[in-house]
Amino acid sequence: xxxxxxxxxxxxxxxxxxxxxxQGKLCIKGWNADGFVHSPQRxxxxxxxxxxxxxxxxxxEALDYSASRLxxxxxxxxxxxxxxxxxxxxxxxxxxxxxxxxxxxFGTNNVDHCARL
Numbered sequence: 060x061x062x063x064x065x066x067x068x069x070x071x072x073x074x075x076x077x078x079x080x081x082q083g084k085l086c087i088k089g090w091n092a093d094g095f096v097h098s099p100q101r102x103x104x105x106x107x108x109x110x111x112x113x114x115x116x117x118x119x120e121a122l123d124y125s126a127s128r129l130x131x132x133x134x135x136x137x138x139x140x141x142x143x144x145x146x147x148x149x150x151x152x153x154x155x156x157x158x159x160x161x162x163x164x165f166g167t168n169n170v171d172h173c174a175r176l
Contacts, residue, residue: 063093
């Protein structure tokens, strides 16, 4: 994929015609990547609900909170009480590792992917 960048902003995408894997083709998400990269609706900082309202927090606080809640839920209700959802917007490596985490870390097969829907 070729990315067209103007003044530090992604403004377009094009398939790389010589790419051996995709043979110069892009899916609809690839063609429209510039539309979501700079979307004003895209979250850029973590949010945690406190006293009924979403508050911006640091990445460290968000990760600590998420890890402690997932552990507490797993400990109380078991690994199958948690489900995970991976995305076509993640890297192949991320989409490989999350199911590994589900199975090895939580003992569950409750993982799905948006490309299947």
